Structure formats: structure tokens, C-alpha cells
Amino acid sequence: MLNALPDLTDPTAVLQRLVHCPSVTPDDAGALATLEQLLLPLGFAVARPVFTEAGTADIANLFARSGTAGPHLTFAGHTDVVPPGNTADWKHPPFSGIIEDGELYGRGAVDMKGGIACFVAALARHHARGGLPPGQVSLLITGDEEGPAVNGTVKLLAWAAERGEKFDACVVGEPTNPAALGDMIKIGRRGSLSGTVTVRGVxxxxxxxxxxxxPVRGLMALMDALLAEPLDSGNDRFQASNLEITALDTFGNVSTNVIPGRASASFNIRFNDEWTPESLSAEIERRLALAAGNRRWRGERDEPLAFDVAFRPNPSDAFLTSDAALTKALSEAVQSVTGRVPALSTSGGTSDARFIKDHCPVVEFGLVGKTMHMSNERVALSDLETLTEIYDAFIARWFAAHA
Incomplete structure (x- = not known):
């Protein structure tokens, strides 16, 4: 059991309690139980479903809701964190939550227990003032965002839908700001497609x-074909699609005097809305087939390259949120607290917003992401307070717009 609850209106105190849980994916380490105990005094009904699938770890998740009718705003996030790495590289133990020089140190402080703590504190401030606006507020929290994302948000959303939950809008609390709070709201994301090309030789x-x-000769030719021409030049909604080679493998060949029998290269593409996973896969296959037909193993041989390409399952689609009321309420809340007009961006990687978009309009806004996944991950206490004020103002503005 936890000791006495912290001041729920204080995001620093809430975050310290969450950081103390070493919830490295897939180990929950008490993080969701802690969050449940923080939410119960605010009047939330809490469920903690565990999802399972063969070949993957069981994952605990949390769904908490206040209210039973009216417009439904949900906040999504994750309590799981990446490993701390070499703890000797940390100024303070990675799960200590120690505060020094106005900053709180700990794995997950930025990505993204800090965002959860600020949202809980914002809810607590509404509660202290007499309660949340009329309607429904919920939290969709997974323990599988930093992992394979198999037993997390996708199944949690399906679980909620089976119980009749319908969401009108969602904010994901990922760290979206590059330099200062108020810089950026994510209103969409590029898609992600990964694959591996394997060339067979002798x-x-x-x-x-x-x-x-x-096979390395052929593999180099195929990779050159993938990289030679840009996939597109981007548009006014998204930056250009980008392919990066991420791994090379000769299947255990470590001898310098042995020609390998196979060679492979893995790649990832972050693509904009000019492509779908299907059209992009077809383009990759076209480029590879053309290159294989034009090149030979060696000048004296006639055989074309023998290769195959395998795409990883469950690619992410590019998406763009066009809910004006959602982006307006959040943008105005940011500006009212910080004085900044946030950029509405689709840059960066992927998040669980890619799953939520199929259920309701979704945007992302959280802390400054400079130290996420690094040793000495930390957050300024002033940023925790500012983000709490933004969430507080946003909740009021969003419900006012839906009254």
C-alpha cells in the first residue's frame, strides 16, 4: 500500500510518486496501481485490464472515467519507460525522483510520466474548485507504448469500445515541444513502414x-536504387517522405576471407499522406525489381539478382487531425498560459495517436522532449507547473465549446 497521498494538485509530487515505480516495459512495477490510487479520490472509476497474446508479455493497462454522459474528452499516455541504461551515467538513481536545481530527475520524467502527472494535477485543481465541467473525462493509459505495442492501446481501445465507450476528442501527453513549452502541438504524424531486403548468393x-x-554486391545495388530518387518532395501538410537503411547483416559471416552466402539490409520509411502502406510497398518492390533486372552479380555472369523483400506487419498510416474545436481549444490554452502561438506540426516519429485516430480526433501536447530516453532524463519543475496550467485551461475551454 502507498503511504499518504501526495498533494494531487502539485504535479511535482504526483510525478515523484510515479517515477518511483521502475516500470520498464513490460514490467508495470506498481505504476498503474499508483495511478489508480491517485485518481480514486478525484471521483474516477478505474479498471485495469490485462491483455495477452502468444509470444508477447502480458501487459497491464488502465482506463479511468469520470462522468456518465455528455461530451467525452480522453487523455492518453503510457506509464512504461525505456531502460535506464548504465546507471553509472546518471547523476541520481534513475527511479529516485530526486530534485536538484529546480529539476526532477528520473526515467520517465519527460516521456511520459510527467505528462500524466500534469493531467492528474489539472484534474485535481478542477476537483478542488468544485468539480469537472459537465461531461465525461477519461484516461487511457498503457504499459506497452515503449515496447511492441501489441497488448496496449490497440486492445485497450477495443476493450473500451466493447463496453460502449465513445470518445469525442483525445489529447496524448507525449513530449511534443522541441525547446520550450508552447512551441508545438502535433496534429498528425507521418506513417511508418519497415522492411528487409535479402539477397541470396553462393x-x-x-x-x-x-x-x-x-550477395553484398547485389545488395548495394538494390539499396542504391531505393535511395537514389526521393520518394516525394513533401507538401503543405507534411515534410518529405524519408527512407533510411537501419541495419546490414551477412548472417554471422565474420571471416575476412569468406564471401557470405546471404546479405540483408533493413530499412524504415517515414512517409506522408501522398502514400499509403500499400502504394509505398508497391513502389519499393518496383524499384527493387527494376534494379535487379538491370544489374548482374558479376560482369561475366548473366543471372539477375536473386532477392526477396519482407515488410513488417502493421505499418502505420499517415494521418492529419482536422478537428478545429480541439486544436483551437488547446492552442488558445497554450497561448493564454505561455504567450506563445504553438506551431501545428506533423513532424517527428510515431506514437499511440496512430491507433486513437481511428476512434476520435486526436492531438498531442506535452513536455519539452530534450532529455527523453537519455541518461539523466529530467524535467524543470516550472515546466510541470506550466503544463498543468495549460491542461487546466484546455479542459475548461474544450468543455465550454461543447456545452
Whole structure:
């Protein structure tokens, strides 16, 4: 059992309690139980479903709701964190929540227990003033965002839908601001498609290349074909699509005098809304087939390259949120607290917003992300207070617009 509850209106105190849980994916380590105990005094009904799938770890999740009717605003996030790495590189123990020079240190302080703490504190301030605006507020919190994302938000959303939950808008509390609070709201994300190209050759001695077929030669030609021409030049909604080679493998060949029998390259593409996963996969296959037909293993051989390409399942679509009321309420809340007009951006990577978009309009706004996933991850206490004030103002503005 927890000790006495912290001051729920104080995001620093709430965050310290959450950081103390070493919830490295997939281990919950008490994080969701802690969050439940923080929400119960605010009048939330809390469920903690656990989802499972063969070949993956069981994952605990949390759904909490206040109110039973009216417009429904949900906040989404995750209590799981990436490993701290070498703890010797940390100024303070990574799950200590120690405060020094106005900053709170701890894994997850920014990504994204800090965002959760600020939203809880904002709810607590509404509660202290007499309660939330008429309607429904909920939290969708997973323990599987930093992992394979199999037993987390996707299944939690399906679980909620089966119980009749319908959401009108969602804010994801990921750290979206590059330099200062108020810089940026994410209103969409590029899609993500990953794959691996494998070239088959014939293993042999490097001194007798005529008896072997070196697959690395062919692999280089295929990768050059993928990288030679831009996929697109971007548009007024999204930056250009981008392909990066992320890994090379010769399947355990470590000898400098052996030609490998196989070679592979993995890649990831972050793509804009000019593509779908299907059209982009077809383009990749077209470029590879063209390159394979135009090149040979060696000048004296006639055989085309023998290769295959495998795409990872469950690619992410590009999406753009066009809910004017949602972006207006959040933008005005940011400006009222910080004086900044936030950029409405689709830059960066992916998040669980890619799943939520299929259920309701979704935007992302949270802390400054400079130290996320780093040693000495930390957040300024002043930023925790500012984000709490923004969430507080946003909740009031969003419900006022839906009254």
C-alpha cells in the first residue's frame, strides 16, 4: 500500500510518486496501481485490464472515467519507460525522483510520466474548485507504448469500445515541444513502414570469386536504387517522405576471407499522406525489381539478382487531425498560459495517436522532449507547473465549446 497521498494538485509530487515505480516495459512495477490510487479520490472509476497474446508479455493497462454522459474528452499516455541504461551515467538513481536545481530527475520524467502527472494535477485543481465541467473525462493509459505495442492501446481501445465507450476528442501527453513549452502541438504524424531486403548468393573463398556469388554486391545495388530518387518532395501538410537503411547483416559471416552466402539490409520509411502502406510497398518492390533486372552479380555472369523483400506487419498510416474545436481549444490554452502561438506540426516519429485516430480526433501536447530516453532524463519543475496550467485551461475551454 502507498503511504499518504501526495498533494494531487502539485504535479511535482504526483510525478515523484510515479517515477518511483521502475516500470520498464513490460514490467508495470506498481505504476498503474499508483495511478489508480491517485485518481480514486478525484471521483474516477478505474479498471485495469490485462491483455495477452502468444509470444508477447502480458501487459497491464488502465482506463479511468469520470462522468456518465455528455461530451467525452480522453487523455492518453503510457506509464512504461525505456531502460535506464548504465546507471553509472546518471547523476541520481534513475527511479529516485530526486530534485536538484529546480529539476526532477528520473526515467520517465519527460516521456511520459510527467505528462500524466500534469493531467492528474489539472484534474485535481478542477476537483478542488468544485468539480469537472459537465461531461465525461477519461484516461487511457498503457504499459506497452515503449515496447511492441501489441497488448496496449490497440486492445485497450477495443476493450473500451466493447463496453460502449465513445470518445469525442483525445489529447496524448507525449513530449511534443522541441525547446520550450508552447512551441508545438502535433496534429498528425507521418506513417511508418519497415522492411528487409535479402539477397541470396553462393558462399565461397574470396580468392576464387568465380566459384561464388557475392550477395553484398547485389545488395548495394538494390539499396542504391531505393535511395537514389526521393520518394516525394513533401507538401503543405507534411515534410518529405524519408527512407533510411537501419541495419546490414551477412548472417554471422565474420571471416575476412569468406564471401557470405546471404546479405540483408533493413530499412524504415517515414512517409506522408501522398502514400499509403500499400502504394509505398508497391513502389519499393518496383524499384527493387527494376534494379535487379538491370544489374548482374558479376560482369561475366548473366543471372539477375536473386532477392526477396519482407515488410513488417502493421505499418502505420499517415494521418492529419482536422478537428478545429480541439486544436483551437488547446492552442488558445497554450497561448493564454505561455504567450506563445504553438506551431501545428506533423513532424517527428510515431506514437499511440496512430491507433486513437481511428476512434476520435486526436492531438498531442506535452513536455519539452530534450532529455527523453537519455541518461539523466529530467524535467524543470516550472515546466510541470506550466503544463498543468495549460491542461487546466484546455479542459475548461474544450468543455465550454461543447456545452
Amino acid at each position: 558462399q565461397g573463398h574470396v580468392a576464387y570469386p568465380h566459384l561464388a556469388d557475392n
